[in-house]
Amino acid sequence: MKYLTFWFNFSSCLMILAAIAINCAEKLGSGESYEEQRQKMVKQQIVARGVKDNRVLEAIRQVPRHLFVPVEQEYLAYEDHPLPIGHGQTISQPYIVALMTELAKVQETDVVLEIGTGSGYQAAVLSLLARKVYTIEYVQSLGLDAKERLHSLKYENVEVKIGDGYQGWPEHQPFDAIIVTAAIDHIPQPLLDQLKPGGRLVIPLEADTELQNLLVVEKSNQGKISQRQVIPVRFVPFLGTRGKTP
Ligand code: SAH
Numbered sequence: 001m002k003y004l005t006f007w008f009n010f011s012s013c014l015m016i017l018a019a020i021a022i023n024c025a026e027k028l029g030s031g032e033s034y035e036e037q038r039q040k041m042v043k044q045q046i047v048a049r050g051v052k053d054n055r056v057l058e059a060i061r062q063v064p065r066h067l068f069v070p071v072e073q074e075y076l077a078y079e080d081h082p083l084p085i086g087h088g089q090t091i092s093q094p095y096i097v098a099l100m101t102e103l104a105k106v107q108e109t110d111v112v113l114e115i116g117t118g119s120g121y122q123a124a125v126l127s128l129l130a131r132k133v134y135t136i137e138y139v140q141s142l143g144l145d146a147k148e149r150l151h152s153l154k155y156e157n158v159e160v161k162i163g164d165g166y167q168g169w170p171e172h173q174p175f176d177a178i179i180v181t182a183a184i185d186h187i188p189q190p191l192l193d194q195l196k197p198g199g200r201l202v203i204p205l206e207a208d209t210e211l212q213n214l215l216v217v218e219k220s221n222q223g224k225i226s227q228r229q230v231i232p233v234r235f236v237p238f239l240g241t242r243g244k245t246p
Contacts, residue, residue, distance in 0.1 A: 034066050037078035041065075045080045046098040053102045059128040060098055065091075067153065068121040087139045089236055091119045092181060096214075096233060103202045103216050103230065104177040106130045111172065113194070115165030116181035116238075120146030120158075126179070127155040134158075134172050136165035138239045164240035168194040175199060183212045184238035197221045204235040 032040070042061050051057065066077035069091055073083045082090040092100075100122070106112055106129040114123055117137035123146070126133045137143030140162050147160040161169065165180070166188045173194035180191070180203040187203060195201055201217040214230040 034064065034078070038065065041078040041080075041094055042098075045093075045095045049095055049099075051095070051098045051102050055106075055129055056098055056101045056125075059101070059125045060094070062128060063121065063124045064153070065094065065121060068119040068124070068149065085119045085142065087142055089118055089139065089142060091121050092235070097122050097125060099230070100179055100181075100202045100214070101125055101129070103214075104179055104200050106177050110176035111174075113169055113172070113175040113178045113191075114181065115168075115178070115191070117143055117146045117160055118181065120150045120155075120160070122179065122181060123158050123160070124150060124153065124155045127158045130157070130177075132157050132159070132172075134161070134169050134175075136161045136163055136169060138162075138164055166190065166238070166240055166243055170194065178202070180204065180238075181235065182238040183233075183235040184242060186243070187215075187217060188243060192217070192219070192225065195219045197223050204233050205229075 038061060042057055046060065047057065066074045069077045069083050070085060076083055080093065082093045085091050104112070106126060108131065110130040111132045112126050112130045114126060114133065114135040117123055117135040123133050123135040135158060137146060137160065143160055143162040150158050150160065168190040174196035175194055176196050176199050178191050178195055178201045183204040183206050185206040191201060197219055198221050199219050203215050203217065204212045205215045206212050212233050212235060214233045215227055216230060217225060217227045219225055
């Protein structure tokens with residue numbers, strides 16, 4: 001009887017140890033720590049594709065992307081693609097986050113607006129570069145989760161609001177930079193109006209149902225608007241009224 005109990009305990013211990021080992025192996029993927037995976041991601045996916053701004057690269061090296069994705073996706077957090085975050089939404093591919101941030105040319109004294117908080121990852125990256133980040137999310141539960149996550153990870157200069165980002169955030173305008181992370185077929189006029197002279201707006205613009213282009217819109221110090229297309233991209237659609245009266 002004693003022998004049987006011992007054997008039972010011993011084998012359950014083994015099973016528990018095996019489960020822990022499998023779990024760790026899954027989380028670490030290739031056996032590298034998240035920190036190592038993140039450094040590799042910056043080098044192979046971001047620097048290799050031409051992002052050069054050292055402040056942007058450093059911010060991305062610091063933000064623990066695996067804590068911004070659902071737990072079951074954690075081991076994929078540093079892969080070269082977007083990931084689902086629930087409610088049909090996604091956290092963008094790391095390279096696209098880096099590129100949009102570089103294009104926004106965020107300075108330490110800047111006040112930045114993001115439309116489409118999602119997981120809060122882009123906002124966390126921006127928070128390390130700007131003085132203040134305002135971010136608006138349409139889907140309530142995503143916004144609330146992101147708010148909680150950003151707070152617990154101590155990104156203290158970020159403010160999250162639930163609502164339709166089409167109208168911008170008039171109380172805190174003008175913004176030095178605005179980043180939109182959902183695709184729309186025109187540039188929302190309220191966002192253009194809330195951009196500071198000398199400011200930049202980065203937005204995925206739908207050309208047709210198949211094609212979107214990443215656009216950088218600049219407002220000169222004299223208030224003149226100019227724009228250029230950067231690369232084709234694929235973003236989730238902009239929700240809400242899209243400027244139409246409901
Ligand atoms: N920047 C996010 C990724 C966003 S995916 C991140 O770093 O994780 C696009 C997000 O935009 C989704 O969460 C979607 O709900 C949100 N969105 C879409 N339309 C919106 C609108 N009109 N106002 C605010 N957020 C919107």
